[in-house]
Amino acid sequence: MCFKILGTGSAHPEHTATNDDLSKVMDTSDEWITSHTGVKSRYVCTTETISDVAEAAGKAALENAGVKASELDGIICTTIRGDYFTPSLACVLQERLGARCPAFDMNAACTGFLYALDTAAGFFARGRVKKMLIVSCENMSKLLDWKDRTTCVLFGDGAGAVVLGEGDSLLSINISARGSRETMYIPNVNGNSPFNKAPCPPTALFWHGHDVYRFAITQMTAELKKAVANAGLKEDDLTWVLPHQANLRIIDSLKKRFDIPDERFLVNIQRYGNISSAAIPILMNEENRKGTFKRGDILGLVAFGGGLTSGACVIRWG
Numbered sequence: 001m002c003f004k005i006l007g008t009g010s011a012h013p014e015h016t017a018t019n020d021d022l023s024k025v026m027d028t029s030d031e032w033i034t035s036h037t038g039v040k041s042r043y044v045c046t047t048e049t050i051s052d053v054a055e056a057a058g059k060a061a062l063e064n065a066g067v068k069a070s071e072l073d074g075i076i077c078t079t080i081r082g083d084y085f086t087p088s089l090a091c092v093l094q095e096r097l098g099a100r101c102p103a104f105d106m107n108a109a110c111t112g113f114l115y116a117l118d119t120a121a122g123f124f125a126r127g128r129v130k131k132m133l134i135v136s137c138e139n140m141s142k143l144l145d146w147k148d149r150t151t152c153v154l155f156g157d158g159a160g161a162v163v164l165g166e167g168d169s170l171l172s173i174n175i176s177a178r179g180s181r182e183t184m185y186i187p188n189v190n191g192n193s194p195f196n197k198a199p200c201p202p203t204a205l206f207w208h209g210h211d212v213y214r215f216a217i218t219q220m221t222a223e224l225k226k227a228v229a230n231a232g233l234k235e236d237d238l239t240w241v242l243p244h245q246a247n248l249r250i251i252d253s254l255k256k257r258f259d260i261p262d263e264r265f266l267v268n269i270q271r272y273g274n275i276s277s278a279a280i281p282i283l284m285n286e287e288n289r290k291g292t293f294k295r296g297d298i299l300g301l302v303a304f305g306g307g308l309t310s311g312a313c314v315i316r317w318g
Helices: 019-023 030-037 050-065 089-097 109-125 209-230 248-255 276-290
Strands: 002-011 016-018 041-043 074-078 103-106 131-139 157-167 170-177 240-243 298-305 309-316
Touching (some): 019 030, 089 103, 089 131, 109 170, 209 248
Parallel strands (some): 240 298
Antiparallel strands (some): 016 041
């Protein structure tokens, strides 16, 4: 016994920052951002906390699933940073929802949602749970150097969520990691210990763009092909592909490596930017609410992220 998706939800901050807005505070333009990333706008937190956005997404998913918080047997949150080191974002969310179940966070960067699905599959396989909530929520705007146009124009804030129940919809899943700290990292806060003599770099994302791009294409291709093969399917059996929304150029390159029509690759990066682990569940919720997915559709999910991490899964809808 594994799981099926009972419902989806998502939420985002109220404020939208367009490319034209960014051009007023840094040396960039709508043309440059669009041509290099595909992003036209993104949502950024102003008065909202990450806990606020996670709560809204979780409630939306529970309502869509017709499940009460009291029925949950577990909550997993994926995030690079919550509002606190402790308690975890999942524990904050548990309290806000009124749930009474184990709750914990995971950090696998942009691959976090897939890591959480694989973890949840283990709970279902052991008969430990009947219903679980996964909320992937990211506040990337607080982790960027807003003077670096090569990174800050890519990212946004938001949350996506799914409610899982017992079923047999997960056809295959694989996750992996290739430790590479220097390729992409965000330094932690250093505090004010009088004994600390270590250098204190700013808490902002840094990456080697070409290395990240090369890893993304190579590893997402390998991960999705492996997941399709392990499910006993052919590439063309995928009804829809939900790739991590990192950069439109990466998605376009990914399309060329599969025997799948381009229109089956779903994209919303234009309006959201890269929201790390929240990108795929937000995309899933949008398409679910639009009625894109039909019962029996085969979905391929694939992502890469800092770590470096990667993964893919194949899910039957409905």
